[in-house]
Amino acid sequence: MQVAAVIVDVPARQTDRPFSYVVGSELSGKLTVGMRVIVPFGRGNRLIQGFVVGITEKPLAETSKLKKISEVQDLTPVLNPEMLALADWLAATTFSFKISCLQTMIPNGLRGKSEKIVRLLAPEKVDQSLKDFFGQKAEQQLQPAKLSAELFRKLQQARNAGSVELLYQVKDQARPRQVRVVQGLLTTQQAQALKKQQRANAHQLLNVLDFLAKNPQITIQQQQLEKQIGVSAATIRTAAAKQWLKVDYQVVKRSAYDLTTISATTAKKLTSAQQQVYQQVAAAIQQQTATSFLLEGVTGSGKTEIYLQLMAAALAKKQNALLLVPEISLTPQMVAQVVGRFGKQVALLHSGLSVGERLDEWRRIENGSATIIVGARSAVFAPIKNLGIIILDEEHESSYAQDNMPRYHARDVALWRSRYHHCPVVLGSATPSLESRARAQKGVYHWLQLPERINTRPLPAVSLVDMRQAAQTSHDSDFSNELLAAIKQRLVKQEQIILLLNRRGYATFMMCRQCGFVLKCPNCDISLTLHKDQQVMKCHYCGHEEPIPRKCPACGSLKIRFYGTGTQKIQEKLQKYFATARILRMDVDTTRRKGAHQQILQRFGRHQADILLGTQMIAKGLDYPDVTLVGVLNADTSLSLPDFRASEQTFQLLTQVSGRAGRAKKEGKVIIQTFNPQHYALQFAKKQDYEKFYAYEMRLRHQGDYPPYYFTIQIAVNAVSEPAAVKYLFKIAHELKQILSPEAKLLGPVPQMILRIKNHYRYHLIIKFKHEPQLLDYLHHLLEKSQQQKAVQLIIIREPTNFM
Numbered sequence: 158m159q160v161a162a163v164i165v166d167v168p169a170r171q172t173d174r175p176f177s178y179v180v181g182s183e184l185s186g187k188l189t190v191g192m193r194v195i196v197p198f199g200r201g202n203r204l205i206q207g208f209v210v211g212i213t214e215k216p217l218a219e220t221s222k223l224k225k226i227s228e229v230q231d232l233t234p235v236l237n238p239e240m241l242a243l244a245d246w247l248a249a250t251t252f253s254f255k256i257s258c259l260q261t262m263i264p265n266g267l268r269g270k271s272e273k274i275v276r277l278l279a280p281e282k283v284d285q286s287l288k289d290f291f292g293q294k295a296e297q298q299l300q301p302a303k304l305s306a307e308l309f310r311k312l313q314q315a316r317n318a319g320s321v322e323l324l325y326q327v328k329d330q331a332r333p334r335q336v337r338v339v340q341g342l343l344t345t346q347q348a349q350a351l352k353k354q355q356r357a358n359a360h361q362l363l364n365v366l367d368f369l370a371k372n373p374q375i376t377i378q379q380q381q382l383e384k385q386i387g388v389s390a391a392t393i394r395t396a397a398a399k400q401w402l403k404v405d406y407q408v409v410k411r412s413a414y415d416l417t418t419i420s421a422t423t424a425k426k427l428t429s430a431q432q433q434v435y436q437q438v439a440a441a442i443q444q445q446t447a448t449s450f451l452l453e454g455v456t457g458s459g460k461t462e463i464y465l466q467l468m469a470a471a472l473a474k475k476q477n478a479l480l481l482v483p484e485i486s487l488t489p490q491m492v493a494q495v496v497g498r499f500g501k502q503v504a505l506l507h508s509g510l511s512v513g514e515r516l517d518e519w520r521r522i523e524n525g526s527a528t529i530i531v532g533a534r535s536a537v538f539a540p541i542k543n544l545g546i547i548i549l550d551e552e553h554e555s556s557y558a559q560d561n562m563p564r565y566h567a568r569d570v571a572l573w574r575s576r577y578h579h580c581p582v583v584l585g586s587a588t589p590s591l592e593s594r595a596r597a598q599k600g601v602y603h604w605l606q607l608p609e610r611i612n613t614r615p616l617p618a619v620s621l622v623d624m625r626q627a628a629q630t631s632h633d634s635d636f637s638n639e640l641l642a643a644i645k646q647r648l649v650k651q652e653q654i655i656l657l658l659n660r661r662g663y664a665t666f667m668m669c670r671q672c673g674f675v676l677k678c679p680n681c682d683i684s685l686t687l688h689k690d691q692q693v694m695k696c697h698y699c700g701h702e703e704p705i706p707r708k709c710p711a712c713g714s715l716k717i718r719f720y721g722t723g724t725q726k727i728q729e730k731l732q733k734y735f736a737t738a739r740i741l742r743m744d745v746d747t748t749r750r751k752g753a754h755q756q757i758l759q760r761f762g763r764h765q766a767d768i769l770l771g772t773q774m775i776a777k778g779l780d781y782p783d784v785t786l787v788g789v790l791n792a793d794t795s796l797s798l799p800d801f802r803a804s805e806q807t808f809q810l811l812t813q814v815s816g817r818a819g820r821a822k823k824e825g826k827v828i829i830q831t832f833n834p835q836h837y838a839l840q841f842a843k844k845q846d847y848e849k850f851y852a853y854e855m856r857l858r859h860q861g862d863y864p865p866y867y868f869t870i871q872i873a874v875n876a877v878s879e880p881a882a883v884k885y886l887f888k889i890a891h892e893l894k895q896i897l898s899p900e901a902k903l904l905g906p907v908p909q910m911i912l913r914i915k916n917h918y919r920y921h922l923i924i925k926f927k928h929e930p931q932l933l934d935y936l937h938h939l940l941e942k943s944q945q946q947k948a949v950q951l952i953i954i955r956e957p958t959n960f961m
């Protein structure tokens with residue numbers, strides 16, 4: 158008898174292991190490892206999705222108590238052996254549930270959503286309200302939240318009485334896309350005859366019939382007919398009923414990009430500096446060695462062109478290539494470059510795609526019709542076979558680390574896959590993370606450098622404006638006179654400007670000047686941000702919204718003020734200063750709509766706007782020749798965070814955004830406004846001197862026993878009850894003290910920077926260590942035991958991106 162080991166879709170500690178199911182004879186030969194199945198689970202035998210991770214033969218006697226697989230969802234496995242092995246590794250190293258790892262590897266569209274269905278068994282036994290609920294149908298989807306309490310109670314009673322049955326159904330979230338196509342059934346004469354008889358009274362319909370008759374071979378999308386000839390769907394229905402035309406369905410592939418708008422590009426002749434870098438990596442592609450390269454190249458040094466030619470080298474060997482970019486660098490420019498070079502063999506995976514588009518791209522990768530894959534973090538799991546090279550651009554970006562389970566870093570996964578495929582990895586950045594740079598220095602990574610811009614273009618001159626002094630001469634606390642003058646100058650010369658302000662919204666908090674009251678989120682310990690365009694106060698942590706108060710909620714005074722500055726307010730001010738300037742704003746609020754992000758950048762790229770104002774979204778990857786001024790309104794936002802990486806991230810952000818200026822013929826200039834002009838991160842950013850920054854920061858990290866000198870693990874607990882969280886974490890701290898060696902350091906337990914989010918209290922501790930052979934076992938054991946802690950959530954994060 159065949160028995161399958163199945164990881165079920167119940168993300169919990171208790172169920173984090175394979176369950177055994179009998180493979181019925183009807184499935185024998187059809188089921189293989191890596192397929193999705195539907196299985197009954199638990200006492201109620203509800204149907205849920207699972208992944209087959211093993212199949213064995215067992216004597217019949219041993220299988221009598223086992224449940225049977227209900228359904229197989231795939232004809233071919235969705236997870237190949239590489240992905241299954243990767244999931245094992247990922248679950249173990251990131252303290253994650255196996256099911257979470259498996260699901261991360263497949264597109265959302267294939268993640269089965271379990272639906273509750275109620276079926277009416279005995280219509281004669283139920284009352285009118287239930288009959289109305291079912292209407293003409295025998296089955297209805299059950300969404301308790303959408304039912305009245307009364308109706309829900311009646312359904313339960315009917316279920317107990319046996320007149321209604323409760324079922325579970327698992328469905329893929331996306332299906333192949335189908336469109337309606339139309340084909341004519343009349344000859345030209347027949348269509349003309351109808352016209353004469355005026356039988357078809359609608360003028361447009363006659364045109365349609367005429368068109369179809371003249372093109373007997375054509376099947377045309379109904380939507381297209383509706384748009385081009387202006388015929389309505391109803392008219393087409395009528396015509397179909399009269400057998401004048403035929404309406405059918407056709408499966409079409411959704412596309413992640415529009416090939417018609419992208420022009421082909423050819424390889425540039427590499428400069429000798431580029432050539433040197435290229436040759437070393439190309440040699441590793443040829444020899445199929447899993448070498449890891451750190452490519453440290455200043456902004457505008459031509460890293461992208463090297464990536465493109467390395468991918469071409471892999472293709473020439475009949476191998477495939479993976480290019481990872483931070484979400485926000487997936488700009489129209491990047492897409493145009495890669496698609497322009499490689500055409501329709503490119504697959505794109507990014508969050509702007511619909512569930513269906515993503516699924517179609519994934520299928521193209523899986524069946525080998527896409528050979529070049531470009532995508533953000535999760536694309537590191539793309540089911541590419543025969544990888545020839547992996548490139549991770551802007552490797553220092555924190556968006557490569559996922560902050561919910563599985564808490565993986567795309568860089569680590571890329572390194573794992575490179576070993577699996579025996580192919581090189583290139584980690585590229587103008588400002589590498591300290592970790593990567595330290596590894597390069599130790600020889601763990603092969604270190605490649607591009608110290609100059611293409612054509613020895615100079616890096617832009619950077620000046621710091623001390624906002625403490627500026628306040629004495631400028632009336633505006635957001636804009637110094639220098640910055641305003643520089644903007645004006647560029648506008649006159651019809652050059653472009655990029656402005657960075659790392660805060661969205663209008664004003665960051667509301668305070669009462671009478672009593673000092675600050676309006677906070679009811680669910681989180683954080684003040685609410687004013688969003689003027691939507692006329693609400695918003696919490697940026699939980700999404701809570703409430704009306705803008707007209708008087709103080711505490712004392713009733715009318716003397717309330719909105720303080721702090723967000724992108725909306727800056728946009729308003731800019732427009733006042735420069736009435737005719739065309740300003741684009743790019744932040745979470747303006748890019749929510751699908752494709753909005755692309756549209757904004759396209760308009761800016763075509764020079765249909767003068768100023769691009771935005772949050773850190775605008776800092777990376779942009780390459781526009783007319784941008785000659787970059788302004789940073791408040792460089793201190795990220796500097797003031799209580800985190801050991803605050804300086805590093807500030808330096809990286811400032812260097813990246815500065816690098817947008819003066820990339821072509823015209824000289825670039827950067828103005829950074831700050832209240833901390835003496836801070837080393839700002840001083841080194843001013844000089845754009847990564848080397849000095851690195852040396853200085855490493856010294857501090859060494860003194861403070863921080864990464865990359867120490868490994869770190871964060872243990873966080875969340876609970877509705879604050880004492881429960883505290884008590885649990887102190888118990889863990891106590892146990893840790895018993896097992897850790899004197900060399901290891903324990904920070905905390907302390908409250909996290911924001912103590913309460915979504916009504917959960919958050920405490921954490923940090924372990925810094927070099928070599929603790931017992932620690933990982935203890936942590937796995939701790940997670941195992943944590944299932945008894947129902948009211949407290951335990952989260953273990955290896956190498957957290959911050960200590961907040």
Ligand SMILES: Nc1ncnc2c1ncn2[C@@H]1O[C@H](COP(=O)(O)OP(=O)(O)OP(=O)(O)O)[C@@H](O)[C@H]1O
Binds near residue numbers: 455
């Ligand atoms: N070999 C070459 N000859 C001529 N122009 C080149 C060459 N290589 C790159 N360029 C051009 O130089 C500019 C900068 O290159 P690119 O955008 O690749 O830099 P980058 O290193 O990726 O920069 P960043 O880190 O700032 O994104 C681009 O406009 C690119 O087209």
Ligand SMILES: [Zn+2]
Binds near residue numbers: 673674710712
């Ligand atoms: Zn008040």
Ligand SMILES: [Zn+2]
Binds near residue numbers: 701
């Ligand atoms: Zn909130």
